[in-house]
Structures are given as C-alpha cells and as structure tokens.
Amino acid sequence: MNTTSMNFALTLGVAAALTSCTETECATPDFNRAECRVLAENGFARVLSSSGVELRFQRPGATKDTASWSAEGIVVERGGVLTARVAHMGDFALSLRNTTDAELTVELELDNVHPRAVLEADAALVELSTVGTKRQLEITVPADGVTWVRGGLGLAAACTSSFRVLVLADVQTNPTQFSRIIERIAQEASDAEAAGELLTGVVMPGDLTESSSEDEFRVFADLLETATVPFALTPGNHDVYSSTLPFYNQNFGPGNYSFNVCDVHVAMLDTGSGSIADSVVGRLPELFDADGAAFSLAAMHHPPYAEITGAGWSREDLAMLTLGEFAHQGGDLVLAGHAHMLRDFSEVPVAGGEVREII
Secondary structure: OOHHHHHHHHHHHHHHHHHOOOOOOOOOOOOOOHHHHHHHHHHOOEEEOOOOEEEEEEOOOOOOOOOOOOOOEEEEEEOOEEEEEEOOOOOEEEEEEEOOOOOEEEEEEEEOOOOOOEEEEOOOEEEEEEEOOEEEEEEEEOOOOEEEEEEEHHHHOOOOOOEEEEEOOOOOOOHHHHHHHHHHHHHHHHHHHHOOOEEEEEEEEOOOOOOOOHHHHHHHHHHHOOOOOOEEEEOOHHHOOOOOOOHHHHHHOOOOEEEEEOOEEEEEOOOOOOOOOHHHHOOHHHHHOOOOOOEEEEEOOOOOOHHHHOOOOOOHHHHHHHHHHHHHOOOOEEEOOOOOOOOEEEEEEEOOEEEEEEO
16 A cells, blocks of 8 residues: 555545544533433532632542542532532542642631531641631642642541431422421531431432522532531532533533442432432442441432333333442432432342332
8 A cells, every 4th residue: 555545545534534533522512411411420520720729629539649539529619719628528639739839828628528527638738717617728838849638537436336417319309498498407417416326418319400500509518507417419410401400410510420438338319310320330339338337228219110100210220220239239228309208118029129219
C-alpha cells in the first residue's frame, strides 16, 4: 500500500470511528437523563477558588493523590468563602491543593456534618464555630502544597451499640409539614442521646420538590438550614422534571454514592428518571460493597419489585439487575419511596434468596 492510499485508509477509519458515536453524552444538556446528572454531580464535587486553592471531595480512605476526586458532596465558592456540603452522615475527606507559590489561609464552611463528628487535618486547623450541622473553619495550605481534612462519626468513635437511622420520602407537596418533621427529628435526636443512643442522620430517597423548580429547591434547602443531623438525599422523579439545568445537583450534589456509618453501609441510587445511568450500573458492585459493615441498605426512589411495586421504572430490566446485584452482595434492606404508602415486604424473592424492602 502506498502512502496516499494508507492515509486515505486511516482517514476513512477515523471517520468511521467518529460517526459510530452519534452524540457526545450531554452535548445537548438534558438533565432528565440520568447520565447527564452523573456528569453534573462529578462536576460539582470540585472547584478552583479565586485564591488559587482547588477543593475536592475524596473517598474517606483516599491517599495523597489529589488527581482523584469523588462525588460525595458539593463544593462552591461564595464571597471568598469555600463551602463544602457533605452528601451523607458517613466519614468524609477533602483535599485542598494550593496552586500558588505563597502559603494561604482558607476560610472553609462545612455543611451537613453531624454535630458529634470529629475533624482532623494535616495542617493548622481552627474551628471558628459549630451551629447545627455547619462548621466554620480556617485552615492553612502550604505554597504549592496540599492539605487534607477528614471528618466523621467514625473518627469521633461516637457510635453506640444501639443507634438510629431515620428514613422519609416524598415530602414534595407540603413544605410546611416538612418543617414540622425537622422539628420532630430534632426531638428524636435529643431523645436518642438521653437514652444513650445515637441518631446518625436521615436517609431520604427522593421527591423533595413537586415540579423541580429552582424556587422549590431553595425552599427545601432553607428548611434544611435548621436540621440538627445530616440528611443523605437522592432525587425522585419530581426532582428531575426541569431538564435544562441540574437544580438538584446544584443544591445537593450527588444522587449516586455510598457510605458507612456506625455498622451500616448505605448505597444511594438516583432512579429519578425511572432508570439508572449506565455508568452507575457498572459501579453497582462497588456501591453495594458493605466494606466490613454488619448491615447493608440500598435507598432509591422507585421500588425495584416488579410484581407489586415496579411502577415508575422505565426499564424494568435495570430494576431487576439492581435488586439482583444487591442480593448477590448480601444486601439486607431496600428503602424506596414513590408509591406514597407505607409497606413492608419482608421476603422479596431474588437471585435464589430473599431481600427485605420497605416503601
């Protein structure tokens, strides 16, 4: 083959490869699509501040490699203050990388952190205040260096032999009632402490809003300002109706993540579109890995039980694949919403065994 024909063959091959992909994922933003929300939750997990400090969420056991990051929260800069909202009540890690040649002192606000959580850092760290689930910090980041901040109930050794995880969903039609629920949760936390127990936080599988408008998410976020324990959230179908902007992810970060708290592993899945993103399906073994915890939960909006409660899934095969992988990993309990009822299915048959499911 001469050079001309070889170049033609290479050009033809490249053109065929390019045309085999019909569209770059989310080149046209449509946040009704689960995969677009995965891209959004990853994008909001890191930020480069105006001062030159890059803040990233990391896995709790992450090493010193700051090239990595993990969608376990949302980071944003407001008025020169870096804010990191942790997505859950488990242990967490943040890396702060200084891209300048001068030492910097950074003001950092942590949100959605349990009041009893302990913070650790490998640099000078000053805790300025703690109000509810918010911490105001000052932390030093060396020139061209990295500072890590880690926190959680595990570091505090706060877990008791008996502890509580609260679950609720589908509050979208009544924010006034939700404010009363938050008050009741504060009382539950106080009662648990008086009884020598720990209320770790709240798991909420979707439908925070009715029409997924920016105003509705703002109202929900304002109500959470008074919460006394962390909330682990994932969207429902009512939270993803708006397709042009990722309002859920902009306010609350990821919908797909997992964490350990005390002796429980919790996997949160975004099924708001009635399916799971293909990239998340590939991560199900990792998300469902209990990592040594004695008990394993999976929380999602649409109940993955086709015979009775499958309505809402756009792809029933994904519901069954998800339930099958959870059972294969030895999962104990699926938590779901969507159906606006309270039902307890103690023996859902799957993969030759049984899994309990509560709606």
